Amino acid sequence: xxxxxxxxxxxxxxxxxxxxxxxxxxxxxxxxxxxxxxxxxxxxxxxxxxxxxxxxxxxxxxxxxxxxxxxxxxxxxxxxxxxxxxxxxxxxxxxxxxxxxxxxxxxxxxxxxxxxxxxxxxxxxxxxxxxxxxxxxxxxxxxxxxxxxxxxxxxxxxxxxxxxxxxxxxxxxxxxxxxxxxxxxxxxxxxxxxxxxxxxxxxxxxxxxxxxxxxxxxxxxxxxxxxxxxxxxxxxxxxxxxxxxxxxxxxxxxxxxxxxxxxxxxxxxxxxxxxxxxxxxx
Numbered sequence: 001x002x003x004x005x006x007x008x009x010x011x012x013x014x015x016x017x018x019x020x021x022x023x024x025x026x027x028x029x030x031x032x033x034x035x036x037x038x039x040x041x042x043x044x045x046x047x048x049x050x051x052x053x054x055x056x057x058x059x060x061x062x063x064x065x066x067x068x069x070x071x072x073x074x075x076x077x078x079x080x081x082x083x084x085x086x087x088x089x090x091x092x093x094x095x096x097x098x099x100x101x102x103x104x105x106x107x108x109x110x111x112x113x114x115x116x117x118x119x120x121x122x123x124x125x126x127x128x129x130x131x132x133x134x135x136x137x138x139x140x141x142x143x144x145x146x147x148x149x150x151x152x153x154x155x156x157x158x159x160x161x162x163x164x165x166x167x168x169x170x171x172x173x174x175x176x177x178x179x180x181x182x183x184x185x186x187x188x189x190x191x192x193x194x195x196x197x198x199x200x201x202x203x204x205x206x207x208x209x210x211x212x213x214x215x216x217x218x219x220x221x222x223x224x225x226x227x228x229x230x231x232x233x234x235x236x237x238x239x240x241x242x243x244x245x246x247x248x249x250x251x252x253x254x255x256x257x258x259x260x261x262x263x264x265x266x267x268x269x270x271x272x273x274x275x276x277x278x279x280x281x282x
C-alpha cells in the first residue's frame with residue numbers, strides 16, 4: 001500500500017503542510033495557528049501544518065478595494081473590476097444552486113492581479129493568450145476561493161472578444177460539480193500548483209518513504225511522477241510553464257467541444273483591444 005502524507009490536515013483543511021523535518025526540536029507549534037504531526041515511514045519525520053489565512057464565508061470578506069484599484073493603471077483596473085464581477089456572480093450562483101455561502105481561506109488580494117496580467121504575451125493565437133490569462137490568474141491566486149472558475153470565465157471573456165457570441169460548453173453537472181473531462185484538468189492543475197510551491201519539502205518526503213501526498217477532496221500527488229530536483233525559482237518557472245500548457249490544452253478541448261476550433265488558429269487581440277471590449281460590455 002502506498003505510503004501517504006496529508007497535505008491538508010485531516011482534522012481541519014484550513015491547515016496545510018508548511019515544513020518537514022526529521023528533527024522535532026526544529027519546529028514549535030502554538031495551539032492557535034499550527035499543528036505538528038509525526039510520521040514513521042522508511043524514516044521518522046515531522047510535518048508542521050499551519051493556518052495562514054482567513055476562514056469563514058464570503059460574508060467575512062473585506063471588500064474595500066478602492067485604494068488598491070486607484071494604484072492600478074486604467075487597463076489593469078478594468079480587467080480587475082471585471083474579475084471581481086465574475087467572482088461575485090459565482091458567489092451568487094453558488095448561493096442559488098446550493099443554498100450555501102462560498103467558503104473562504106484568505107482575503108481577496110487584488111494587488112496580485114496586475115502582476116498576473118503583465119505576464120501575458122498578447123501576441124499569440126487566441127487560445128494561447130486565453131490559456132495564459134487563465135493560467136497566470138490561477139497561479140497568482142488572488143481570490144479566496146473559486147480561482148479556477150473565475151479564471152476560466154475571464155478566458156471566456158477574452159475568446160468572446162474575438163468571436164462574438166462564443167460560449168464554452170457546459171462544464172458542470174446538475175449537482176454543480178465539474179464534469180469528468182473538466183475535472184481531470186482541474187485536479188491536475190491543483191497538483192501542479194501544490195508541487196510548484198513544495199518541491200524541496202516533497203523531495204525530502206520522497207527520500208523518507210512517502211509515495212503520495214494527499215490533498216483535501218482526495219486529490220493524490222504521486223511524487224514519482226513529478227521532477228522535484230529544482231530550486232524554488234526553477235520550480236516556479238518550470239511548473240508555471242507546465243501549468244500554462246495544461247490550461248491551453250484545456251481551452252483547446254473546450255473550444256473544440258463548443259464547435260469553434262477556428263479559435264485554435266485565429267490570431268489573438270492585444271490588451272488594449274481586450275480592455276476596450278470589456279468597457280463596451282459594461
